[in-house]
Amino acid sequence: MSLADRLHRLVPDLSASLLRFPIAALTAIFLTVYANLDIASEITGGFESGNQVYLSGAAAFIAALAGHFFAQARKFERPIEALIAIFAAAIAGGLAFWDIELRSSHLFLFAGLLPLLMIAGFLRGDARQGALWLFNLRLGLAALLALIVALIFAGGISAIIESLNFLFNVGLPSNAHEHVWATSAALIGPLYGLSLLPTNLEEEVTLAGTGDTLLARGVSVLVNYVMVPLAIIYTLILHAYAVKILINGMLPDGQIGLMVTIFALGGTASWLIAWPWRDTGTWLLRFFMRFWFWFTIVPVILLAIAIRERVSTYGMTPDRYGIIIVAIWLALVAVYLAIRRNRADISIRQTMTGGD
Numbered sequence: 001m002s003l004a005d006r007l008h009r010l011v012p013d014l015s016a017s018l019l020r021f022p023i024a025a026l027t028a029i030f031l032t033v034y035a036n037l038d039i040a041s042e043i044t045g046g047f048e049s050g051n052q053v054y055l056s057g058a059a060a061f062i063a064a065l066a067g068h069f070f071a072q073a074r075k076f077e078r079p080i081e082a083l084i085a086i087f088a089a090a091i092a093g094g095l096a097f098w099d100i101e102l103r104s105s106h107l108f109l110f111a112g113l114l115p116l117l118m119i120a121g122f123l124r125g126d127a128r129q130g131a132l133w134l135f136n137l138r139l140g141l142a143a144l145l146a147l148i149v150a151l152i153f154a155g156g157i158s159a160i161i162e163s164l165n166f167l168f169n170v171g172l173p174s175n176a177h178e179h180v181w182a183t184s185a186a187l188i189g190p191l192y193g194l195s196l197l198p199t200n201l202e203e204e205v206t207l208a209g210t211g212d213t214l215l216a217r218g219v220s221v222l223v224n225y226v227m228v229p230l231a232i233i234y235t236l237i238l239h240a241y242a243v244k245i246l247i248n249g250m251l252p253d254g255q256i257g258l259m260v261t262i263f264a265l266g267g268t269a270s271w272l273i274a275w276p277w278r279d280t281g282t283w284l285l286r287f288f289m290r291f292w293f294w295f296t297i298v299p300v301i302l303l304a305i306a307i308r309e310r311v312s313t314y315g316m317t318p319d320r321y322g323i324i325i326v327a328i329w330l331a332l333v334a335v336y337l338a339i340r341r342n343r344a345d346i347s348i349r350q351t352m353t354g355g356d
Contacts, residue, residue: 017194020072023085024064028190031057035182039175055106056097061190062113063092069121073201108322111265121201130204133275137219142196150189154181223274224281228288231270235295238263242298256306257323260299264330267292296330303327 018025034053067088071081092113095104118139122132157180164170238259271292274281278289307324 017191017197020199021065021068021085021194021197023082023089024061024068025191025194027057027061027064027089028187031061032183032187035186036179039178039182052097052099056093057186059096059109059113060089060093062110062117064089065194066113066117066120069117069201070123073121073124073127105319105322107319108325111322128202128204129275131202133272134203135198135201136272138196138198142193142198145196146189146193149192150184153188154184157184219273220277220281223270223277224285227270228274228282228285231267231292232284232288234263234266238299239295242302245302256302257310257320260303260330261323261326263299264296264326267296268333293333296333300327300330303330 031054034057038053064085067085068081071084076084092109095102095109096106098104099106099109118136119132121135158177161172161176161180165172241259271289274285274289277285279286281289303323304327307320307327311320
């Protein structure tokens, strides 16, 4: 009997995720070993400020997972898939670990890795927007459940340790709780999340068949009555702020970049989540879906002016470089939607042919 067969008989769900995402799983295992040796003072560095190993491991895990999805969507052979995942993990882990030498930013690195994970399986010409939406809904649920399971596991084991110490004076090591919580965060949660990740990247969302489910109703209420109204209110505030800047003739010191970044990422996230309700949602949601990216024009102009002023005065930094990327992305999206008359489609084939 092979090792894979033995592992499957022992823990079938876990073995499936280990075999499907081996590089991501190995990254979590190595990080867990490092964390426990760190806590046991077998290695130096610990949880001190500036230790890059944990951030590097997290970045490598996300990048490896994105590499797996990219290769699986294109049906590459397993050795090629493993090489892609290793390459992605090495690049992301290196950028996180040597951030000072490479002048990279952890904030923008993870801000790029998370969207990459969300779209890695759909970077192909025949990808469908409904499939992307459903995949990311399931991805988000898997991440949420993994967090809950990790907290329950760590909290339960910690309670058992305290009970043993209190009732029987067992005298377990004082850092036992740290071992438990580190293992839960680096291993239990990630591996459980891997076991929940969607396997079918072709399945599309169909509101006709799921509109009355608890999940569909919950997401519908969230986007129709919470996310979209908040995005529109923030839009109005930002445009009013632009008028104030125009009247005063003075840019605020170091605020435009953060404000526009929140505006861009939050509004775009709302637009993507609300996509299945683009024809059936409230009038406010339909208005938002039709005109959202036109509302980005004024903030992009403000951001471009602010970037020019800051760079000319203080020079280029990794954070300003990241803000420039956000501005370019927003401008390209607005131009794309103007050409497409706001009928966005993630498919490369659709983009090139202009089809609906």
